[in-house]
Amino acid sequence: MSRAYSRRRCMTEATPGLFATLRPWLVHLGRRRRRLLAGAALMLLALAAALGLLALSGWFITATALAGLVLAAGGAITLDVYVPGGGIRAFALTRTVARYVERLYNHDTVLRLLADLRGHMFAVLVDLDNASLSRRRASDWLNRLTADIDTLDSLFLRLLAPALVALLAILGLSALLTVWAPSAGLAVGLVLGLAWCWLTIGQARWGLAASRRRVAELERLRGRVIEHLSGMAELESHGALAEQRRRLDAIEARLRVDQSCLGRLAALGSALAGMAVGLAWLLALWLGAQLWAAEALSGPLMVMMPLAVLAMSEALMALPMAFTQFGATQAAAERLNALEAARHPVSVSPAGPLPSQGALSVSLERVGLRYPGALTAVLDDFSLQLAAGERLVLCGPSGIGKSSVAALIAGQIVPDSGRVCLGGIEIEHFEAQALRRRLALLTQNSELFDDSLAANLRLGDPEASDERLWDLLDEVELGQWAGGLPHGLATRVGEGGRRLSGGQARRLVLARLMLRDPGLVILDEPFTGLDATTAQRLAERLDAWLAGRTVIYLSHRHDDEAMPLPGVTRTIDLTAHIGSPLCATGQNLSG
Template identity: 75%
Template sequence: MNETGVITTLRPWLRHLARRRGRLAIGALLMLLALMAALGLLALSGWFITATGLTGLALAAGAAVTLDVYVPGGGIRAFALTRTLARYGERLYNHDTVLRLLADLRGHLFSVLAALDLASLSRRRASDWLNRLTADIDSLDSLFLRLLAPALVALVAILALSGFVALWAPLAGGSVALVLGVAWVWLTFGQARWGMAASRRRVTELERLRGRVIEHLTGMAELETFGALAEQRQRLDAIEARLREDQRQLGRIAALGLSLGGLMVGLAWLLAFWVGATLWEAERLSGPVLVMIPLAIMALNEAVMALPMAFTQFGATLAAAERLNALEAARVAPGDLATRRLPTAGPLSLQLDRVSLRYPGALKAALADVSLTLAVGERVALCGPSGSGKSSLAALVARQLRPDSGALYLGGCAVEHLDEEALRRRLAVLTQDTELFDDSLAANLWLGDPQASEAALWQRLDDVELGDWARELPHGLATRVGEGGRRLSGGQARRVALARLMLRDPGLVLLDEPFNGLDAPLARRLAARLDQWLEGRSVIVFSHHHEPEAQPLPGVNRRVTLPDQG
């Protein structure tokens, strides 16, 4: 990848960093302060020790000389204290900054994932999306802390030290700038290019390994049953072998970079010492300064040696940025005219005009030339067998999918032209899957209406016959429901989802198998209560059953059969 491509790939993430430019600048200054204090400490110590030794020799020879030990002694203590405090403050402050950046990036990426349509989400497993949200974002934390800031600080230190040396020996200063400048270019751009392929492969193989391990663990019984366990382990072994090889290659590249960095720093101080010795011999440079210059250059090892390892792994950061950029590009964005607003109250009409939809790679269309009209305030039961496209139709109305052809109109407006906030506020969908988060019962209910009072929460729990159960819980509404609601039974989780839905005030309600998993008597009682809540709203109830007595449906006006798309 060329330099333009690298900048284009990283530009969105550099913009995110720029939002905290103040903290990043302070962090970089702390890094520079710690490094300059280290340089000053070693340089002044070398000067002071040499000056003290030469003064002692002169006094022993009977010469009348003086040396102020208080100023350099105080300077050494000041540099030592500054280095310690700056290093501690830099670590504390920069890691806090990086944690804030990670929170920003994860929040942003979660919003991107939430905006992906179902077709995009279905292409990958949940573990793959989790990897994007964690591992890829973690790879980007090196962008500031291990790449940009250390490289910039090292470059500033090289230029500053070269200028400092040039005050006594211009030729030595120029030599230091040339040698260490070449070293800096190689240890950043050179190491990044050399390790690019292996570090990018390593990220890909790690993702593949995670996916295979999850497959292995979740499908172990099936693999064992069909005798495929050994083959699956061989695949894992092959991936691990490739990872080890890439890791060895990256280790060799980083080790060479470290060796080269040490060699170039050594060459720089050797050249400076040689030039200084020549000047000393010509009595144009004092002995303490002659010692101070190479010692100051040696202190640059601290800055230079941090570069090879980080830039050798630059390909991993770039690959993570590319994958996250691809997610940004796949995000479903509203149309250019997505400014139409729905009425803030009252039922909504819905019209589907010859809508067709086919999922990528599917053998058949999910929907083919489907037309449907739902009048204002009407309740329709949309029935059909599995695979007839009921859930796909609901996703189209919710704009989680885009039709391949045809049009959808909600409240007389084309769905793709509707304001996002207005659409989410006026449309309520109860899907077949019950989505609960690992949080309190109250927090899961407040997703329906964040402004709802606790009294309203209890009322809706009573409506779904969970109020008495919730009151007996040790922590009441504060009880955590577990990941995916696993601490609840399937029926309880379904009723919590119904209670959450009833906290909203939509104009159109889509209910996909609303009483799935509930026994018939309970379903009939809930249907009666739900019927009251649905008064004055437009409703579509999706059901596998064609017979009215097969499943209670809340007060539908008519039934429409959706044919099997096969």
């Protein structure tokens, strides 16, 4: 790409609303304000020690040189070498210790902040409904939880604290020089102040567009690489590997352009920082020399002033690279803010809380649902009534809307129109924890984690004893198998349960579900992967557990011989109703 194109990409206009974007994350930082203030104080102490070291060293060297000249000329002079010598050692030791402690302390603080942010954002992801989650790939959500939050660690450690410390150091140095040479203090403060403004606001503004694009391109690259690796066999069989690699190369090419742009901007900022410090040094030396020539300033003080200015390079040189990448921090904050905005507010119903015991009634009233980007609505003016304790089968082929109905009832999806009620109360008024306690959902893709059998089972009840777990494994006919394993309940099941067969994984998830005490149970093909004989035996045991609960079965077809569903009182074939005049008129599907 041409240099002109690269410059145009670097000079793209910034997006508005900076304070609104960063405000939520500044609030998060404020929860650890004491640690942050202590870390900034350590940074300032290290910088002040460096400034004091150079200034006092310059004064002391000049003073001893002049004293030597006086003594060589036969004159008499008295110079206390112990106090300034001790001061130099104290400044050197303070700078070393303060710098070490500051790095250790601030990095520990940032790690704590990242843990806080990841915990918070994980809670946000948990609260998102399936419609929101389906808009992006799993790699995108992982990128939000890891890379975007990692990018935000620069907000304190590389942006706020260094800029604040540098500004305080500029003001402090100007005040110090003003004590002996007001003109030098004013000139140095003006030059370094202008440099500070450019190295923060100017660099951030100039590098905003390229750094924002870099975040988006890195996310796109990660997603493409994951797709490439996970779908290697399919891509190769369809002859699409070359095209996929071409797309990866195109993303990398755009990344190189932006990275080159940011590198040039950071180098320019570093050069300007060095020039500003050099100009301030020259002004301090020139104005100090004029005062010395007018006998208004001693020689040691004249040398001390420009050397003190040199210490400011340590404060300013850290700013260009950090603020050139500021757009990445802003973009990460915007993307995470979008997740917060996608959360659906939960209000407490004045009608009362969700009943803590007993079966729950279910009511869907004129519900409409369309997934983002879908050509047609999944549900249109759909109604359903289910009495407490009733057992219903929803039948129909894949894609007819069975899982969508279950997700609506479970609160995983918010309908576009209509109402969903449990126990006579709209589901949107329930607290999430209360709803999860009273509802059990077995989906076709229920997850098993790379942990032990016991840990995966105790997701249903963290307080369950080993004896209870063994009883449930016997209930689903896994007890004998688990008892023969070398590690028993401590046996790891592998990622996604890959060390188990499909039938074993299904029964393990079913056992986990039976640890709960819900009022409403939704079972999506509960006996998938099991032979008819085993399914029949499990159905008999499951029937006892389901007694006194409202049950909704999801099935492709209702065939008592092929798939026994215990205690069914009513069956609805969604094929006959979804999109039919029944649904269009909002007629209640009562069987």
